[in-house]
Amino acid sequence: MPLKNRKSGETLKSSIDKVVKSDYKWIKKSPNFKFDWKVESENEVYKIFLLDSEDEIIGLMSLIDHPEEYRIHLNLIETSGDQRGKAKTIENIAGCLLAFGCQVAFNRGYYGFLSLQPKTELIDLYEGKYGFRQFGRLLAVEGASAKFLIQNYLFDEEA
Amino acid sequence: MKKREEVYKELKKKYTDEELADSYIFSVESSKEEQQEIREEFLKLRFERLKSMSDEELISLDLFAFKLRLKKYFETDKYDNAFSFSSQLKKYLKITRRSNADVARNLGIHKTKLSRLINQRESPNIDLMYRLETHSSKEIPAFYWWRIFSKELEFKIKTDHEKMLHEANKVENPLKLSA
Structure with a gap:
């Protein structure tokens, strides 16, 4: 399930890169992001954009590395305002970013372990939609579930 | 805010x-x-x-992490010596948690041949790549091993000037093409 055009179902080519200084200015000016992303700049922040529209960020993700705990903590994912709710034209933005977070966790030797401290009312949805499970008051996706997310959201048909 | x-x-x-x-x-x-x-x-x-975590689970996840590193390497144009066929084969062997002799037996090759592949004294063939695919329970496709080797081969062809000259000296009457 890489990015897809909601109407046509066509797969959309995209890339996920680290956010650079100039991006923060763009994000701050953009009416499409509600959270304060400048605060996140002390973390690892990634952006997702379509390859044919590199200037426009359609989603952001903030991660915190906890090497001593063998995990990446997912602080925040936000999709662009025009890609939320009924008006959205692109599917799977949050899923792709989440899968990328798991990939980072695999690359660092944490077996894909990505944690989250969720709002109680969203726990069931995160568990059902993305395969998170509870570790105390944190939720985490890891191991086979993390692998599944990466294969589904990030791999092309070639394998 | x-x-x-x-x-x-x-x-x-x-x-x-x-x-x-x-x-x-x-x-x-x-x-x-x-x-x-x-x-x-x-x-x-x-x-x-x-x-x-069981050994089986750890091997499966280590193998997947190995696959992700290879995918990332394939996205780059440059050859990286850390990704030579022999070094990746060594990494694969470590992930399997089996002895080299056991893996050689699994692959149906002599352990000396495996040792020669690891030490870059022999080049891999396609048969071996198919066998490695099966050995990894298809997690690492044969074409991944081919890509690893072909990137290395391309680098060697471009940079082995001694061999280039040696072979060029054997050629008579090359085509004369105007620019």
């Missing part, structure tokens, strides 16, 4: 929980004391989980 909780409340007015989970994934903010309590509780479970 608004706090997370305020933003969430604002968004709740506009979107259903399903739509929110589809657009936002975020960690809530909590006090330092609460964070510490949550962390301690988490760590106990995290390390229990790590301890409980």
Whole structure:
């Protein structure tokens, strides 16, 4: 399930890169992001954009590395305002970013372990939609579930 | 700028929980004391989980991490000596947690041949790549091994000037093409 055009179902080519200084200015000016992303700049922040529209960020993700705990903590994912709710034209933005977070966790030797401290009312949805499970008051996706997310959201048909 | 909780409340007015989970994934903010309590509780479970992982699970996940590193390498144009066929074969052997002699037997090759491949004294063939694919339970496709080797081969062809000259000296009457 890489990015897809909601109407046509066509797969959309995209890339996920680290956010650079100039991006923060763009994000701050953009009416499409509600959270304060400048605060996140002390973390690892990634952006997702379509390859044919590199200037426009359609989603952001903030991660915190906890090497001593063998995990990446997912602080925040936000999709662009025009890609939320009924008006959205692109599917799977949050899923792709989440899968990328798991990939980072695999690359660092944490077996894909990505944690989250969720709002109680969203726990069931995160568990059902993305395969998170509870570790105390944190939720985490890891191991086979993390692998599944990466294969589904990030791999092309070639394998 | 608004706090997370305020933003969430604002968004709740506009979107259903399903739509929110589809657009936002975020960690809530909590006090330092609460964070510490949550962390301690988490760590106990995290390390229990790590301890409980079976060899089979660890091999499967290590192999997947290996695959991700290869995919990333394939995205680059440059050859990296750390990704030579022999070094990746060595990494693969380590992941399997089997002895080299066992893997050689599994692959139907003599252990001396495996040793020669590891030490770059022999080049791999396609037969071996297919066997490695099967050995990895198809996690690492044969064409991955081919890509690793072909990138190395391309680099060698471009940079082995001695061999280039040696072979060029054997050629008579080359085509004369005007620019």
